[in-house]
Amino acid sequence: MADRSEIDDIRARTDIVSVVEQYVTLKRAGRNLKGLCPFHNEKSPSFQVNSDLGIWKCFGQCNEGGDVIKFVQKIENLSFQEALERLALAAGVTLSRGQNQYHHSAEPNERDRIYKVNALATRYYQDMLKRSPVAQEYLQKRGIAHAAQEAFLIGFAPDAWDGLVTHLAQQRVPSADAELAGLVSKSDRGGYFDKLRGRLIFPILDVQERPVAFGGRLIEEAKPGQPKYWNSPETPAFVKSRTLYGLWRARKAIAERGQAVIVEGYTDVVAAHQAGFENVVATLGTSLTEEHVKVLARLAQSVVLSFDADSAGLQAAFRAAKIFEAQEVEVKVLDLPVGEDPDSLLRAGRRQTFLEAVEKAVPMVEYRIRQLVRQMPHDTDNDRIALFRKALPVLASVTSVIEREPYIRILAPYHPQYSYGAAYAEDQIREDVKAYQSGHAGSDGAVQHAPPSGEMDAHRRPTEPAKLDATGVAEHELLRALVSGDPELSLYVYGSIRPEAFFSVDARAIADRLYTQYVRTGAFNAAVLVSELEDAGQQNVLTALLMDEKAPLNLKALEDSVGHLKNKVDNIEREKLRERIDSGNATREEMRSFTLLFGKK
Numbered sequence: 001m002a003d004r005s006e007i008d009d010i011r012a013r014t015d016i017v018s019v020v021e022q023y024v025t026l027k028r029a030g031r032n033l034k035g036l037c038p039f040h041n042e043k044s045p046s047f048q049v050n051s052d053l054g055i056w057k058c059f060g061q062c063n064e065g066g067d068v069i070k071f072v073q074k075i076e077n078l079s080f081q082e083a084l085e086r087l088a089l090a091a092g093v094t095l096s097r098g099q100n101q102y103h104h105s106a107e108p109n110e111r112d113r114i115y116k117v118n119a120l121a122t123r124y125y126q127d128m129l130k131r132s133p134v135a136q137e138y139l140q141k142r143g144i145a146h147a148a149q150e151a152f153l154i155g156f157a158p159d160a161w162d163g164l165v166t167h168l169a170q171q172r173v174p175s176a177d178a179e180l181a182g183l184v185s186k187s188d189r190g191g192y193f194d195k196l197r198g199r200l201i202f203p204i205l206d207v208q209e210r211p212v213a214f215g216g217r218l219i220e221e222a223k224p225g226q227p228k229y230w231n232s233p234e235t236p237a238f239v240k241s242r243t244l245y246g247l248w249r250a251r252k253a254i255a256e257r258g259q260a261v262i263v264e265g266y267t268d269v270v271a272a273h274q275a276g277f278e279n280v281v282a283t284l285g286t287s288l289t290e291e292h293v294k295v296l297a298r299l300a301q302s303v304v305l306s307f308d309a310d311s312a313g314l315q316a317a318f319r320a321a322k323i324f325e326a327q328e329v330e331v332k333v334l335d336l337p338v339g340e341d342p343d344s345l346l347r348a349g350r351r352q353t354f355l356e357a358v359e360k361a362v363p364m365v366e367y368r369i370r371q372l373v374r375q376m377p378h379d380t381d382n383d384r385i386a387l388f389r390k391a392l393p394v395l396a397s398v399t400s401v402i403e404r405e406p407y408i409r410i411l412a413p414y415h416p417q418y419s420y421g422a423a424y425a426e427d428q429i430r431e432d433v434k435a436y437q438s439g440h441a442g443s444d445g446a447v448q449h450a451p452p453s454g455e456m457d458a459h460r461r462p463t464e465p466a467k468l469d470a471t472g473v474a475e476h477e478l479l480r481a482l483v484s485g486d487p488e489l490s491l492y493v494y495g496s497i498r499p500e501a502f503f504s505v506d507a508r509a510i511a512d513r514l515y516t517q518y519v520r521t522g523a524f525n526a527a528v529l530v531s532e533l534e535d536a537g538q539q540n541v542l543t544a545l546l547m548d549e550k551a552p553l554n555l556k557a558l559e560d561s562v563g564h565l566k567n568k569v570d571n572i573e574r575e576k577l578r579e580r581i582d583s584g585n586a587t588r589e590e591m592r593s594f595t596l597l598f599g600k601k
């Protein structure tokens with residue numbers, strides 16, 4: 001376990017607001033900052049951060065809270081030690097017994113070794129680009145200006161087997177680290193060789209702007225046996241399904257506009273940023289995953305996909321429609337002129353066309369329906385029947401009857417019975433959708449699971465934390481007094497009631513820790529205690545207390561709370577004794593205490 005004072009030091013030097021703001025857009029609300037909880041889906045903000053206390057708390061569905069370490073742990077899915085180490089690095093605190101001890105993995109510091117070797121490689125590739133007229137010419141032809149090259153740290157790997165290997169050896173960096181990062185491989189003879197050769201290099205940075213991986217594009221198209229695009233393998237520092245290219249530069253713009261544009265290639269991202277579209281990111285040669293969507297959902301409510309109409313990426317996005325819906329992210333699809341992608345449009349100086357396309361992006365369902373109509377023949381009745389066979393599942397995937405209507409109107413002219421009139425065709429489609437849905441009930445479709453649209457909101461409303469009973473309220477108020485910072489109130493509670501008198505397990509544990517802390521340090525320091533508590537439930541209770549903005553405390557109410565708890569203890573004790581007496585099992589001692597304590601009742 002880390003040294004207590006080091007943990008305190010790290011916490012003191014870390015601004016919780018700036019850490020949280022890397023993931024959540026915060027607005028001031030009273031003495032706290034408010035935003036959308038990154039740990040559950042919600043439309044109105046119930047996530048709060050208090051910078052003075054250094055704590056956060058979700059007052060919505062997940063009802064969780066804690067200090068900055070717990071936040072980093074949860075959001076980055078790290079162990080306590082890993083989160084601590086990350087914050088220590090950022091705060092410039094050196095952990096005394098070396099950082100190795102904080103790792104659970106057998107290979108300590110793998111990530112740090114990868115960051116280091118990647119940073120060296122990035123600079124090396126950038127230098128190589130300056131020395132390669134061919135690579136520079138290529139970038140120039142692609143319209144990537146010098147400023148964008150610098151901004152995206154673009155580089156070049158010469159067509160040599162040992163360029164990086166030699167450079168790293170000169171820097172005294174072990175080749176094994178570069179192998180760990182996926183940049184070099186071991187040859188049969190035991191030496192190492194460069195994996196990236198003759199490629200433009202696009203370093204991939206995480207949101208903390210650390211190089212976690214690389215993308216490489218062949219400069220010469222025809223290289224036998226060499227794929228055009230190359231991506232780093234996954235490493236302890238690089239999880240492909242969670243990483244978006246360009247997010248480190250796009251995050252702010254995405255949060256400001258509430259919208260992210262996702263494209264398919266590195267050059268699309270660079271070209272877009274260069275043209276002033278700074279909310280553009282790319283997936284890394286993978287389909288859009290649930291993790292990507294979650295990352296973006298923390299920043300934006302709307303995502304625009306700019307994928308090739310026939311691309312696997314777009315097909316995967318269609319299949320992922322449920323993920324977007326679950327994250328309450330609206331997905332639209334960019335309908336670019338045939339044969340164009342963002343890069344080609346922007347290179348041709350058609351900035352306005354791209355801008356309009358983003359503004360006119362259509363909802364995913366509409367895009368799919370328009371694509372079907374565009375791509376499938378509809379001359380004969382058989383064509384039309386085939387078209388509707390494909391369109392029905394798309395229509396049925398729209399859970400809201402009202403939202404489905406416009407799509408029915410788009411499709412009506414292609415219905416086999418359109419000759420009987422638009423209204424008749426629309427009715428037929430509605431019937432067909434119903435028939436489709438009942439025919440697919442029980443299968444693994446989205447349709448039968450989705451509640452009717454009217455119920456949707458109620459269904460999603462965050463559950464309120466359980467209402468406290470009178471005892472719960474009394475305990476809450478007493479704990480609140482203990483952490484209030486008002487010595488008169490906290491010492492009254494301390495002097496009036498023992499931790500054992502608290503009924504809830506969490507409340508008793510918190511009281512116990514606070515009392516111990518007071519004995520040891522002469523003060524009740526709740527912010528310190530938040531970080532000391534290992535139990536998530538107790539952390540949640542304590543952060544809720546600290547952020548409670550209810551009525552101010554007063555001595556009279558506290559006396560009542562103490563009285564309530566003491567009464568309850570007495571009642572339980574009396575009942576126990578009465579039971580023992582009634583069953584004839586009471587000792588003489590118990591008989592005496594019963595009459596002494598409760599004789600009158």
Ligand SMILES: [Zn+2]
Nearest residue numbers: 037040058062
């Ligand atoms: Zn939450």
